[in-house]
Amino acid sequence: MKFAIVVFPGSNCDHDAYYATKHVLGADAEFVWHKELGLQGADVVILPGGFSYGDYLRTGSIARFSPVMASVLAFAEAGGPVLGICNGFQILLETGLLPGGMLYNRSVKFQCEQVYVRVEELETPFTCTATPGQVLRIPIAHGEGNYFAPPDELDLLEANRQVVFRYCDVEGAVVDAANPNGSARGIAGLCNKQRNVVALMPHPERACESAMGSADGLVVFESAIAQLKSDGMVLPG
């Protein structure tokens, strides 16, 4: 099975996602340049973190028009697993594959630090080997990670069990003090209604080795590998 890591002009964490999947997990991984028109037979697509197009206009707003995105959208529509990390999350919001938008962190500053997130939903390709309510120590590094959606849309997300990760404290309590950026309802990550497109602001690829401070991020990639190994099971819609 193969991970495809899309590289936009300005992507930075593409190398980190590649290192985690290929060197730490021993999976097959490949870079896909944003001008490519296909995904080269990828089984999982990762939209990595960084500052695609310098965050000009709005974060992710220009990347969403890159030639490769046509293939990514088709792949997602067909039920293929897509993981958006940080800037990747922002790009997916711009495509409309995920609802809502990102505001500036309430501190109005870029923040790089370890946070805790709780896994809320196991029925996604990227959390299926986690345990219910599992607390992961993963770093964030963003200036615009304050997730926003109107209240009725948030209610719908909750009703459809689309909130996959929430910021929490070390014990797993979702409290405001544990919310680093002011995200609505402590939302750190979401999935689409089809449950194959998952995105989160924290960087699991930075938490795959204890030398990096935490290996809690492994579960995200291990889930994808496990999911695909079990005979190409398609998740219920």
Add this chain to the structure above:
Amino acid sequence: MATIDSKTLDHHGLSREEYQKILEILGREPSPTEIGIFSVMWSEHCSYKSSRIHLRTLPTTGARVVQGPGENAGAVDVGDGLVAVFKIESHNHPSFIEPYQGAATGVGGIIRDIFTMGARPIALLNSLRFGSLNDAKTRGILEGVVAGIGGYGNSIGIPTVGGEILFEDTYKGNPLVNVFCLGLAQAGKLVMGEASGAGNPVYYVGAKTGRDGIHGATMASAEFDEQSSEKRPAVQVGDPFMEKLLLEACLELMQTNALVGIQDMGAAGLTCSTSEMGSRGGVGIDIDVTRVPQRESGMTPYEIMLSESQERMLMVVHRGREAEVERIFKKWDLHAVSIGVVTDDGQLRVREGDSVVAEIPNGKLADEAPFYNRPTEIPGYLEQVRHLDLEALPVLPAAESALLKLLGSLAVTSKHWVYRQYDHMVRTNTIAPAGMGAGVVRLKGTDRALAISVDGNGRHCYLDPHLGAMLAVAEAARNVACAGALPIGATNCLNFGNPERPEIMWQFARAVEGIGEACRALELPITGGNVSFYNETDGQAIYPTPVLGVVGVIENASSVLNRVFPSSQSAILLLGGGSGVLGGSEYLKTVCGQVAGSLAPLSLDSERRLQQLLVELAAAGLIQSAHDCSDGGLAVALAECCFDSGGAGADLMMPDDASGGRTDVAEASILFGEAPSRVLVSIAESDFGIVRKKVEIAGVPIAAQGQTGGDRITISLAGRKVLDLSVADAEAAWRQGMERFFVNRAA
């Protein structure tokens, strides 16, 4: 041609004598474009005319040195076929005028200096100085500078892994922004900034040229006064996205061998890059400015040659390989335009279409820049300021209250407010947690890691420039050794006042001597660096502030150390024998409000032995943490070891009691006095015996012993407790020292 009058010369920062030299070199009067070229190339910033004579005394060679001073950055061999390319540079004057862009473009500039050599940048550090945060303008400058450093570094995806920030009134009108960058290259694959091969095309790549930053080099070569805000147009504007594209494209190009040489366009833009590349190769360069991509209309050749628009590189390409080069840059959507050619007539020739607007012998421009041995004179303030009567100090506060005050002082307090704004983890190489000591990055594909520290103390150098500079070298190297790394190379950034004043020149000369002496003793070659003069406003100079960046190598990354006591069952040793002195100390300034006295002496031999011992013990896995005593002395260092440990405390026992003079002064000297070559290490109880033995063999004295545990920080002298403070209170004071200046902001 316009006549050159004295007003023009002053505007260009050229003296009468320098003008005479121009006439001799050209054999005629210079054109306006030529005057502009000479003015920037012969500015202090570009020519180092006041400093070269002193800098040449520094040690620049060593077994590991692959590239010494003279190129865009220095380089040392780190093993496994890898070379570390690094340098530190200043962007002081622009950061006062326009803090965000001044700092951002400082970061951009040093990054280009690294990747132009063929090295992928993997770490950034910075050394900053500001005035007091009680001043609103200073808070604004700090916010702008930190946002600018973060804005550029985060966007381009290079982690900021360490640094230092100090606050002294002396820097109020002259903040210092020194930025360090380190990159990795394959041995034997470094790319030089040298032009060669008559007929080879000269390429311009990157952003379009505008009018920003013209005379940035000359601005950095003069002091500020009331009209300084008018200098705003001279500050360049940075675009980290553009530089990310440029970086990737250049590194991709360097995989081929189509490139002869490459240099970034930094200070003095096109002028500096063309003349330096030409003179290094002993060749001429002939360019046509009408071919330069421009983003503003009606630019004159003068403006095009002097523009400091960011994110541009100059390349010399092997004739016949142009298509390859252009294809790579097109992939990254960048301009790559042939603007000229290498010649063998040794002239820097600038055309505007058909007419030649400048023609200067290249070698004479770069290599025959003015060279001054400026007069030096011992400053008048020195004798008085060294006088310190400890017995005449007012009654000193209790040790606990003094420690809390120091922990909350800007010198010592946690800088979390700052480094939280820097991405220190991108590229997943950072193995040292932020804020715990030297920055450490692993080298993927090997077992090794590199540790880096930037250090300097202007106040020490104000009191004693020679010793203060030596202490800065020792401190930076010691911080690297405390991470378990062997120091192998250094770069320096020398921040001083007006060199035309003999007292400033005296400070400079003494400091350079001190750096040289310390580097020789510690076997640390200087591979390059930067000098920033004219850091003064209305005749008031900053403290002389040499900043050292030291790089060290850890053979096995898993043996990396930081400052935190790891467990509540460890033994503690204070290695190193010097006694703390209050002269020039943070305690004396923060608690007694005085900057005076003499610094504790430094034995370079003892320092070297201590550092070697630390590296050896770390490599053998025999110590769990290491932290040196610096600002605030022993008590502060001990407290810092307890922070981020989950609340575990420590007890330290010194064998002898305080003696001589007033008890409160004697105790304060022991607890808070400063002296070099002292490190606190923690050791597993089971390793204690073997560590003691190794320390003895190394000839390093043990000044005190102790153990971790409990939830209090205590220090006893001959069994008498003189400090007793809860870790919780100490840590709380330490965490809020900077935060409290920014409480009115949103969470």
